[in-house]
Amino acid sequence: MRKYTGIWPKLYVAICFAFFYLPILVTVIFSFNSSKSLSRFTGFSLRWYSSLLNNGEVVSAVYVSVTIAILATVISTVLGTMTAIGLSRSRRVLRDAILSMNDIPILNPDIVTAIGWMLLFSSLGFQKGYMTMLLSHVAFCTPYVITSVYPKVRSLDPNLANAAMDLGATPYQALTKIILPMIRPGIFAGVLLSFTMSFDDFVISYFVSGNGVKNISIVVYNMTKRINPTINALSTIVIAVIAVILILMNIMPKLGISISDRQKNRRVIAVALVVVLALVLVSWLGKMSTGQAEKRELRVYNAGEYVDPELLTRFEEEYNCTVIYETFESNEMMYTKLLAGDKYDLLIPSDYMIERLIREDYLQPVDWSLISNREALNPDVLNQAYDPGNVYSVPYFWGNVGILYDTTVVDEADLADGWDLLMNEKYAGNLYMYDSERDSFMIALKALGYSMNTHDEGEIREAYEWLLRQRDTMNPIYAGDDVIDNMISGNKALAVVYSGDGAYIMAENEDLGYFAPEEGTNLWYDAVVITKDCQNMELAHEYIDFFLQEDVAYANTLYVGYSSPVQSVYETMQAEDYAGLDAYVPRVGHPGDEVFHYQETEVKKLFAELWTKVKAK
Amino acid sequence: MRHFRHLKTPYLIWCVIFILVPLALIAIYAFTNAGNEVKTLNFTLNNFIRIYEPTYIRVFIKSLELGVLTTLICLLAGYPLAYIIAKCPESSQDMLIMAVTVPTWINMLLRTYAWMNLLSDNGIINGMLGLLGIDPVSMMYTNFSVLVGMVCNFMPFMIIPIHTSLRKMDYSLIEAAMDLGANPFQTFRKVVLKLSMPGVINGVVMVSLMAISSFVIPKLLGGGQYVLIGNLIEQQFVSVGDWNFGSAVSLILAVLILLAMHFMKKMDVQVAG
Numbered sequence: 106m107r108k109y110t111g112i113w114p115k116l117y118v119a120i121c122f123a124f125f126y127l128p129i130l131v132t133v134i135f136s137f138n139s140s141k142s143l144s145r146f147t148g149f150s151l152r153w154y155s156s157l158l159n160n161g162e163v164v165s166a167v168y169v170s171v172t173i174a175i176l177a178t179v180i181s182t183v184l185g186t187m188t189a190i191g192l193s194r195s196r197r198v199l200r201d202a203i204l205s206m207n208d209i210p211i212l213n214p215d216i217v218t219a220i221g222w223m224l225l226f227s228s229l230g231f232q233k234g235y236m237t238m239l240l241s242h243v244a245f246c247t248p249y250v251i252t253s254v255y256p257k258v259r260s261l262d263p264n265l266a267n268a269a270m271d272l273g274a275t276p277y278q279a280l281t282k283i284i285l286p287m288i289r290p291g292i293f294a295g296v297l298l299s300f301t302m303s304f305d306d307f308v309i310s311y312f313v314s315g316n317g318v319k320n321i322s323i324v325v326y327n328m329t330k331r332i333n334p335t336i337n338a339l340s341t342i343v344i345a346v347i348a349v350i351l352i353l354m355n356i357m358p359k360l361g362i363s364i365s366d367r368q369k370n371r372r373v374i375a376v377a378l379v380v381v382l383a384l385v386l387v388s389w390l391g392k393m394s395t396g397q398a399e400k401r402e403l404r405v406y407n408a409g410e411y412v413d414p415e416l417l418t419r420f421e422e423e424y425n426c427t428v429i430y431e432t433f434e435s436n437e438m439m440y441t442k443l444l445a446g447d448k449y450d451l452l453i454p455s456d457y458m459i460e461r462l463i464r465e466d467y468l469q470p471v472d473w474s475l476i477s478n479r480e481a482l483n484p485d486v487l488n489q490a491y492d493p494g495n496v497y498s499v500p501y502f503w504g505n506v507g508i509l510y511d512t513t514v515v516d517e518a519d520l521a522d523g524w525d526l527l528m529n530e531k532y533a534g535n536l537y538m539y540d541s542e543r544d545s546f547m548i549a550l551k552a553l554g555y556s557m558n559t560h561d562e563g564e565i566r567e568a569y570e571w572l573l574r575q576r577d578t579m580n581p582i583y584a585g586d587d588v589i590d591n592m593i594s595g596n597k598a599l600a601v602v603y604s605g606d607g608a609y610i611m612a613e614n615e616d617l618g619y620f621a622p623e624e625g626t627n628l629w630y631d632a633v634v635i636t637k638d639c640q641n642m643e644l645a646h647e648y649i650d651f652f653l654q655e656d657v658a659y660a661n662t663l664y665v666g667y668s669s670p671v672q673s674v675y676e677t678m679q680a681e682d683y684a685g686l687d688a689y690v691p692r693v694g695h696p697g698d699e700v701f702h703y704q705e706t707e708v709k710k711l712f713a714e715l716w717t718k719v720k721a722k
Numbered sequence: 723m724r725h726f727r728h729l730k731t732p733y734l735i736w737c738v739i740f741i742l743v744p745l746a747l748i749a750i751y752a753f754t755n756a757g758n759e760v761k762t763l764n765f766t767l768n769n770f771i772r773i774y775e776p777t778y779i780r781v782f783i784k785s786l787e788l789g790v791l792t793t794l795i796c797l798l799a800g801y802p803l804a805y806i807i808a809k810c811p812e813s814s815q816d817m818l819i820m821a822v823t824v825p826t827w828i829n830m831l832l833r834t835y836a837w838m839n840l841l842s843d844n845g846i847i848n849g850m851l852g853l854l855g856i857d858p859v860s861m862m863y864t865n866f867s868v869l870v871g872m873v874c875n876f877m878p879f880m881i882i883p884i885h886t887s888l889r890k891m892d893y894s895l896i897e898a899a900m901d902l903g904a905n906p907f908q909t910f911r912k913v914v915l916k917l918s919m920p921g922v923i924n925g926v927v928m929v930s931l932m933a934i935s936s937f938v939i940p941k942l943l944g945g946g947q948y949v950l951i952g953n954l955i956e957q958q959f960v961s962v963g964d965w966n967f968g969s970a971v972s973l974i975l976a977v978l979i980l981l982a983m984h985f986m987k988k989m990d991v992q993v994a995g
Contacts, residue, residue: 114806118818121803124874125825128836131846132828135839184733191730203730205980206737209745211928212979214935216956217972220965221744244740247733252928253883256920266725276725284726294886297819298879301826325829340828347824351817437961540946542961576947582863583946587838596843596862706963713962718777721784721949 129344136337142593142613153338160414162430163324163339169235170320172384174303177242181299184243185250186292190284192251193258204255207248218245219312226313227446233315241313242306246299253298257291258284315447316404317429327409327432401426403644406442407453408433408631411502413664420651426644443467448638450645456491456630457701459498464703468497468634475646478653483672485693489630490700498632499649500670502662504604505628505691505698506544507621509611514598515618523622524552527599533579536599537591540583542716543701544627545572548601551624551697558702562711569715576719583720592617603629605667607688612666619688625697631667751969769970778954778971782978785950789934792872793880796929797922799873800880804921805914807881808888819885822878834871834942841867841943863945871943876932880925887921888914923986931979951975 139150157163192200210218222241231237261284269279285292307322314323325336401424409432417428431449433439436458443449443462454462462468473479476499486500508526514535519526527536527548538545547557549568559565575581584591584600592600593613602610607619633652635645651657655673662669662678668689669675683689692698704712755766773779807818825833840846841861848858861867891914899909915922937952951971958968 114809117802118806121799121877122821125822125877127840128833128874129825129828131836131839132832135836184736187729188733190726191728191733194725194727195730203734203737206741208980208983209741209976212931212935212983213976214937214952214955214972216952216959217748217969218744220959221748222740224747225740225744240740244736247736249928251733252924253886256887256924260920270725280726290886290889293816293819294882297823297882301823301878304827305830307831322829322831325831336829336832340832343827344824347827351820351824435961437963440963441960538946540941585941585946587835587942590835590838591842594842594844709962710964710967713957713964714777717781717949717954717957720947721777721781722947 129340132337133341133344136334136341138334138337140613141333142590145594153334157335157338157342160335161418162319162414163321163335166319166321166324167339168384169238169318170304170322172381173235173239173242173320174300175381176239177246177303178296178300181243181246181250182292182296185247185295185299186254186285186288188247189251189254189258189288189291190280192255193261193263204251207251209248210245211248211252215306215308219309222309223312223445233313233447234318235314238310238314238318238320241309242303245306245309246303249298249302250292250295253295254288254291257288261287312442312445315431315442317431319431323432327434401641401644402429403427403451403641403648404429404431404449405451405453405648406431406433406439406449408435411453411631411665411667413661416652416657416660419657420648424644424647424651428648449636450639450641451648452634452636453501453631454634455701456489456632457703459632459634460491460703462634463492463497467636469637469639470496471499471635471649472642472646475643476650476653478650478671481653481655481658481671481673483670483675486630486670490702491630492632498634499653500630500632501652502605502665502667503628503630503670503691504668505621506539506547506601506603506626507607507619507688509592509600509602509607509617509619509688511595511598511616512618513616520620523624524548526622527581527601528552528575528579530578532598535597536579536581537584537588537597537601538575538581539588539601540585540720542712543704544601545583545716545719546712547627547701549575551622551626554624557625557627557699560705560708565708565711565715569719572715572719576722602688604688604691605665608668608683608686609666611686611688612683619686621692621695621698623697625695625699626692628691628698628700630670630700748969749973751965752973753970755966769967770974772967773971773974781949781951781954785934785952786978788868788872788940788950789930792869792876792933793926793930795869795873796877796880797926800877800925801884801922804881804884804888807885808891815885815889819882822881826875826878830875831938831942833875834939837867837871837874837943838862841870862943863947865944868940868944868948871939872933872936875939876929879928879932883924883928884918884921887918887924891917923989927983927986930982934979935975 135146136153137149137151138146139148139152188203192203195203213221222237222244226233226237265287266279266283269283270276274282305322306320307326310320311323311326314320321336321339328336403426405428407430411432412430417430420426421428433442436454439452439454440458440461443452452462459468473495482500486503487495492498508524510520510526515526515532519529519531522529526532527538538548546565546568549571550557550559550564553564553567553571555561555564555568582597586606588600588602589606589610591597592602592610595614595616602619604619604621607617611617611619633649635642639645652661653671655671658669658671658674659677662674663682668691669678679690752769753765753767755764755768803822807815807822810818838845842848843858843860843862845862847861851858895913895917896909899913900906904912935952935955937950937956940948940950941953955968955972955975958964958971962968
């Protein structure tokens with residue numbers, strides 16, 4: 106048999122691997138970055154490694170990801186291999202039926218599968234958490250095992266097993282000595298696929314888990330708002346561990362420790378089981394040491410990267426309680442989870458969502474007599490239309506929406522155009538819009554002089570025309586939170602941003618300026634609310650009160666970058682840490698500024714449909 | 723010979739609970755308009771009629787195009803790699819396949835961020851071009867950047883199954899074909915390709931399914947203007963809250979894919995037979 110020894114195949118392999126490993130190399134390099142940026146390397150530092158070790162959320166996510174991936178792989182490999190062998194001996198009709206059903210989780214978009222299982226678990230009354238996540242991982246990995254193993258089983262000569270049994274082997278022996286060794290490559294492929302799928306899954310895990318159980322992907326996705334190299338540090342460690350294992354496996358034979366395939370398989374399984382057992386033991390010991398006295402529990406559901414994690418630890422220590430802290434990517438995602446019956450004590454949504462939750466009777470009133478720091482609140486952020494008199498909500502952060510511009514490119518005189526600056530052809534192809542239908546329509550409606558809460562279809566259509574015109578003449582990029590890193594690197598001259606993000610970006614890139622157009626803009630408030638499911642009202646109020654303490658609010662606003670509702674902190678930040686950054690100081694009392702109201706489904710559908718039309722040319 | 727037949731029974735039960743029941747729930751949503759109330763069912767076809775609209779049809783076509791293109795590139799680039807790996811000494815094959823798989827264990831979002839970083843206007847590649855005196859090339863938010871990200875992410879899922887079927891191939895068949903006067907191209911087409919067909923089909927199915935319904939990579943590397951079916955479905959379920967329309971879209975997608983798979987299987991039977 107001729108082996109390829111020429112230079113071309115080697116070169117080809119090298120190019121392919123360079124392509125696969127290039128992004129990983131970048132990930133590793135930026136884990137040593139001294140600043141938060143993922144695109145500008147400012148200097149060598151190990152700070153993200155130390156912050157990784159101090160981040161309890163990440164450490165527990167690693168535990169969840171690894172154990173779930175290993176357990177799901179083991180269970181689905183056994184289940185899938187059994188099924189594949191069983192199928193090859195079944196009647197055709199049944200076989201085709203099972204194989205078609207098996208394809209469904211693979212071919213459905215993740216989000217549909219996820220919602221399907223979320224509904225299933227809710228209707229069965231399962232408590233969402235580790236078990237539900239494991240069950241769904243087994244459910245979506247098994248089809249991949251079957252698709253890898255079944256072709257191998259099919260190509261197997263059935264007479265081999267028969268011959269073995271004729272010669273006196275028991276069915277079990279025929280299975281383990283004849284069938285399994287022959288389909289080994291298929292099983293190996295199935296193991297690799299399911300581990301990979303499980304380890305990297307986000308959408309399904311997010312919707313089927315709860316009660317504070319998070320895997321690495323969930324943590325990373327919720328960090329996208331303020332992505333920082335902590336997670337690169339984590340990936341670098343993962344890569345290093347895998348590399349060490351691979352090298353050990355590779356040099357063991359060279360050191361004279363020869364192992365057969367069979368032994369190798371057993372060893373791999375043994376190592377996997379030991380890892381799982383060790384992790385389970387560690388977590389169990391951890392629970393034993395912390396959970397001896399019955400501690401009070403508080404389930405908090407907040408946006409991703411919207412709190413300084415050290416403050417949560419401090420609260421737990423000072424009030425002797427456990428905070429089960431979960432995060433969401435958007436208000437709508439939070440609402441979807443509530444709809445599916447997930448239970449929390451405290452939520453931190455935005456204005457229009459609070460309005461909706463009040464209307465749909467999800468909330469209970471705040472007892473202001475328990476909030477000792479109520480006087481510290483800035484009167485400007487209280488008593489807004491979404492919750493008059495703040496019956497249900499205590500402000501957490503606030504801000505507006507404006508335009509971030511590169512002072513070295515954009516002419517100051519053009520700023521007088523207001524929102525129409527985004528229509529100025531001088532900057533065509535040089536701007537980011539925000540990929541959100543409400544914010545984009547807000548801009549168009551304000552530019553045309555209408556209210557951003559309009560229900561008038563004519564006005565909405567006019568705004569749609571404005572956006573179409575802008576798309577055709579300006580060729581904007583509709584970006585998400587990636588705008589933050591893009592603007593820090595100065596990739597484009599203009600961007601629509603939230604004021605808090607603007608302040609954060611400006612602190613990293615001094616060439617930028619921020620302004621809120623004269624025609625008016627969206628003024629927004631994120632606030633803490635107490636759900637009807639709240640089990641510990643006292644603790645919930647203590648949490649709210651804690652975050653209004655001056656030193657706590659200061660640490661929090663410094664970490665997040667958004668404007669604090671606590672008057673004294675807000676003033677200190679303007680005078681010291683964020684001096685000169687206009688974006689930290691949202692405009693107050695401007696006649697054109699409005700707060701979003703809750704939209705009826707029909708209006709919302711119209712906005713979504715028109716926005717899809719704008720984006721998909 | 724019915725010895726191992728009963729081995730599939732647990733999965734049959736599992737399928738009913740984890741696949742059929744949720745699918746039925748989705749189908750009920752697709753054919754009703756009763757909001758999110760399941761108690762009062764008002765059957766309707768409106769959700770399907772709404773899809774018949776130029777924008778949505780364009781979204782479907784664009785997703786299919788992107789899916790086909792990604793799959794094709796993965797196949798054309800991945801097959802040679804799988805073939806070369808399968809020709810390596812037995813001892814290093816597992817290692818090489820591991821090396822193909824390991825990158826997928828690094829969070830997909832992080833890898834995509836790394837690509838953004840490489841491809842952006844002030845990014846690493848343009849920085850290097852600048853050192854060579856070449857003007858920056860705008861690569862981000864184009865078809866190119868989306869394809870790079872998708873191919874980099876999905877190619878391992880093409881390579882693994884193809885390699886699995888090539889690995890246990892009997893190489894004396896190739897020699898026999900050559901001895902019998904087949905040229906290398908004929909040998910490849912009539913022997914190697916044919917024998918690796920189950921793996922190719924498996925890989926094509928897996929990659930095309932993932933590519934058609936993916937939305938995170940296109941969104942990050944292509945910008946918001948890259949609306950695909952995945953985005954549309956996600957938007958309906960999460961941000962608009964119109965589960966009925968979202969279910970209808972995903973049901974149509976599922977039917978389209980099932981049809982495509984049916985043809986693939988027919989091809990499989992033809993090739994194998």
